[in-house]
Amino acid sequence: MATLTYLTTTHFDFGALGQLSGELKKAGISKAFIATDAGLVAAGVVGTVIDAIGADIQTTTFDGTPGNPTEEAVKAAFQQYQDEGCDGVIALGGGSSMDLGKAVALLAGSGGPLAQYDPLAGGAKLIKSVAPIIAAPTTAGTGSEVSVGFVIILEDGRKMTFASPLFIPQAAICDPELTMGLPALMTAATGMDAITHCIEAFLTPAVNPPAEGVALDGLWRGWQYLPRAVKDGQDRDARWQMMMCSTEGALAFIKGLGAVHAMSHAAGRIRRLNLHHGTLNAVFLPTVLRFNASVCEEKYVRLRQAMGLAPDADLSTAITEMNAAIGLPSGLAEMGIEESDIPELIEYAQKDLSARSNPRPVSAAEYEAMIREAM
Numbered sequence: 001m002a003t004l005t006y007l008t009t010t011h012f013d014f015g016a017l018g019q020l021s022g023e024l025k026k027a028g029i030s031k032a033f034i035a036t037d038a039g040l041v042a043a044g045v046v047g048t049v050i051d052a053i054g055a056d057i058q059t060t061t062f063d064g065t066p067g068n069p070t071e072e073a074v075k076a077a078f079q080q081y082q083d084e085g086c087d088g089v090i091a092l093g094g095g096s097s098m099d100l101g102k103a104v105a106l107l108a109g110s111g112g113p114l115a116q117y118d119p120l121a122g123g124a125k126l127i128k129s130v131a132p133i134i135a136a137p138t139t140a141g142t143g144s145e146v147s148v149g150f151v152i153i154l155e156d157g158r159k160m161t162f163a164s165p166l167f168i169p170q171a172a173i174c175d176p177e178l179t180m181g182l183p184a185l186m187t188a189a190t191g192m193d194a195i196t197h198c199i200e201a202f203l204t205p206a207v208n209p210p211a212e213g214v215a216l217d218g219l220w221r222g223w224q225y226l227p228r229a230v231k232d233g234q235d236r237d238a239r240w241q242m243m244m245c246s247t248e249g250a251l252a253f254i255k256g257l258g259a260v261h262a263m264s265h266a267a268g269r270i271r272r273l274n275l276h277h278g279t280l281n282a283v284f285l286p287t288v289l290r291f292n293a294s295v296c297e298e299k300y301v302r303l304r305q306a307m308g309l310a311p312d313a314d315l316s317t318a319i320t321e322m323n324a325a326i327g328l329p330s331g332l333a334e335m336g337i338e339e340s341d342i343p344e345l346i347e348y349a350q351k352d353l354s355a356r357s358n359p360r361p362v363s364a365a366e367y368e369a370m371i372r373e374a375m
Helices: 016-026 038-042 045-053 071-083 095-110 184-203 209-231 236-255 259-268 277-295 297-307 315-325 339-351 353-357 364-374
Strands: 002-006 008-012 031-035 058-062 088-093 133-137 149-153 159-163 171-174
Touching: 008 016, 008 236, 016 045, 016 088, 016 133, 016 171, 031 045, 031 071, 031 095, 038 045, 045 058, 045 088, 058 071, 071 095, 071 149, 088 095, 095 133, 095 149, 095 159, 149 259, 159 259, 159 353, 171 236, 184 209, 184 236, 184 259, 184 277, 184 297, 209 236, 209 297, 209 315, 259 277, 259 339, 259 353, 259 364, 277 297, 277 315, 277 364, 297 315, 339 353, 339 364
Parallel strands: 008 171, 031 058, 031 088, 088 133, 133 171
Antiparallel strands: 002 008, 149 159
């Protein structure tokens, strides 16, 4: 079993769940708030985690995490956290549960409202403290277990990215066993989320060669093993590799992300659709790769190498073909995005934190063109 210290300590391998109790004690957590969703309760995953914790640490479970976590859900969860006298968070699930868990930990340490912590307005300076967080992912996509950020849809309709080193969990428990029951379509969507993280992080102009190396390694793993994981969810090697791709993608995006995420966040806030973030990333990625091509020629050479593509291969075409092969939608219209949604997508994409680190600046007209191209 590998124990990695890069931003945080990550216990990674089949059986890593056995490290959870020790990490909770190390973090000083005596009553843990488990932020999760109803599906994981029904599937028995939450019960397995509670058994692994043992009798020494009390737990209470919040299973009301929405597919795209909202401020309303965070408030309900935080009320339960306070009522139960919790002193730390176990963020258990996919990106939504981990994001909600981080938001609860922020409120526990620094109080509300969430909007005051907007990083684009200097809100990170207002953070006093964050309750201890231990993260255990059950999907291989978001990488939130090792990341500096989380995303919440606020009551005013904004889908806001919060970022601070204080949001990095004290420890990550990455046990691929927890992903073995993931359905094929969710495996595909979360896997493309991880691949997008690797690609966008690598392409951002911030100078961080170690993070770029991590991104390329994660991309190699994801590109090789995602089709296998989708085809056979019981392929243990593929599940291990995809979880490593996911973790590495988030370790890499300490550099930032880009226009793919800016547009995905904008689309993810449309409540009538409740679209999956990873699927949105997969659909937006080809058009953004075409848009960025003129300023990323040297880096595209290295992306092709990591993906095992021919030197003259078109990256956008390769992503489009991968999406089709693993059963993801071919465009936004298929996902329910309508013409009337486009003005708001442009508005919110421009305001998103990820827009700031795209390798090529994007105007409102260029966002509109990319959104229409992705339709």
